[in-house]
Amino acid sequence: MMEKKTLLITGGAGFIGSHVIRLFVNKYPGYKIINLDKLTYAGNLENVKDIQDAPNYEFVKGDIVDDIFVLELFNKYKFDGVIHLAAESHVDRSISNPTEFIKTNIVGTVNLLNAARDIWKGNIEGKMFYHISTDEVYGSLAEEGLFVEETSYDPRSPYSASKASSDHLVRAYFHTFKLPVVITNCSNNYGPNQFPEKLIPLAINNIKEKKPIPIYGKGENIRDWLFVEDHANAIDLVFHKGTVGETYNIGGNNEWTNIDLIHSLCKIMDKKLEREEGESAKLITFVKDRAGHDLRYAIDSSKIQKDLGWEPSLQFEEGMDKTVDWYLANSEWMNHILSGDYEKYYTEQYQKR
Ligand code: NAD
Numbered sequence: 001m002m003e004k005k006t007l008l009i010t011g012g013a014g015f016i017g018s019h020v021i022r023l024f025v026n027k028y029p030g031y032k033i034i035n036l037d038k039l040t041y042a043g044n045l046e047n048v049k050d051i052q053d054a055p056n057y058e059f060v061k062g063d064i065v066d067d068i069f070v071l072e073l074f075n076k077y078k079f080d081g082v083i084h085l086a087a088e089s090h091v092d093r094s095i096s097n098p099t100e101f102i103k104t105n106i107v108g109t110v111n112l113l114n115a116a117r118d119i120w121k122g123n124i125e126g127k128m129f130y131h132i133s134t135d136e137v138y139g140s141l142a143e144e145g146l147f148v149e150e151t152s153y154d155p156r157s158p159y160s161a162s163k164a165s166s167d168h169l170v171r172a173y174f175h176t177f178k179l180p181v182v183i184t185n186c187s188n189n190y191g192p193n194q195f196p197e198k199l200i201p202l203a204i205n206n207i208k209e210k211k212p213i214p215i216y217g218k219g220e221n222i223r224d225w226l227f228v229e230d231h232a233n234a235i236d237l238v239f240h241k242g243t244v245g246e247t248y249n250i251g252g253n254n255e256w257t258n259i260d261l262i263h264s265l266c267k268i269m270d271k272k273l274e275r276e277e278g279e280s281a282k283l284i285t286f287v288k289d290r291a292g293h294d295l296r297y298a299i300d301s302s303k304i305q306k307d308l309g310w311e312p313s314l315q316f317e318e319g320m321d322k323t324v325d326w327y328l329a330n331s332e333w334m335n336h337i338l339s340g341d342y343e344k345y346y347t348e349q350y351q352k353r
């Protein structure tokens, strides 16, 4: 029998959220899925236009920072589960304007926790509040070692500090109020529909346009990259099979220095754009480093592999190939973004470097 549930997914018009929405809408026709999104600069309904008319999907525009609105929404829909992805997500923006991050990532999360607590009081059977977080809460690694679930929190940017704070609050609601929660901390995602303020889509766009590719510092910082659909599959698994109160780390087991990553992207783009080998790499430009730039993130995802049987399905080469193909085939998506406030953001961020 098809299981019936009403789910709230926040931030479903953003990058990762849109992939999660698509997966759930297609895979669970018996669920009613509400996508709550404020449609900030990063929210884009084009990301979910393929499923917008599905009978089990509804979009609600709203701000999680508005506590009264959030409570009314929970009272109206009586959600059985929440998958919370809405956030301010870009480190550089958190350096320019930390306050927005405190509001959305901390206050917004508390508003959702309070509303869930309110409607689930005395009846937590089958309920789940799933908070999506980042590996950046653990701080910065030296050359050796991996983040495990027990690694002490040591956030170092306003973004990671706000996410760490929200993680602590989610756990506090579990311990204090017995709210059924689960948290995952994931490494850097890449793939279709990522806003071109993040390294990979920004570089793809600049290579295409023959603009300089800005590399912070010496490009020696290391990130562990995971294809976004693999993250969405992990979220599906944790939501349905994860143990209440637990934390799971999710990673790609795929570490790259920024400079090596960009060189490899340049090679792929040279081929796809039929340019001479080495042409795109000439665009690489070293610029002023990010303030407090974390050196290395790397995840040990053995717990989710062992307990829930999850592992990344795509090799990085395959994931990058799909990603580049998507951006090249969807220039209209990129043009809509570029014609908005992006130009202003880009000039402000990069003219000072
Ligand atoms: P994103 O910036 O692409 O999307 C965020 C979405 O949240 C947007 O649609 C935006 O409109 C919405 N939003 C922002 N403020 C809101 C508010 N006040 N009320 C309602 N909606 C609001 O982000 P993303 O990269 O898709 O990240 C999603 C989540 O995953 C975030 O919680 C982020 O911390 C986490 N995460 C991201 C990565 C990554 O590599 N991108 C890695 C690990 C964890």
Ligand code: TYD
Pocket (backbone or CB within 6 Å): 091, 092, 188, 197, 198, 199, 200, 202, 214, 215, 216, 217, 219, 221, 222, 223, 258, 290
């Ligand atoms: P980003 O995609 O912003 O993700 P995060 O900071 O959350 O890891 O950046 C990935 C890495 O790329 C990070 O080390 C910063 C670096 N970077 C650049 O070198 N140039 C850029 O223009 C951007 C946006 C990032």
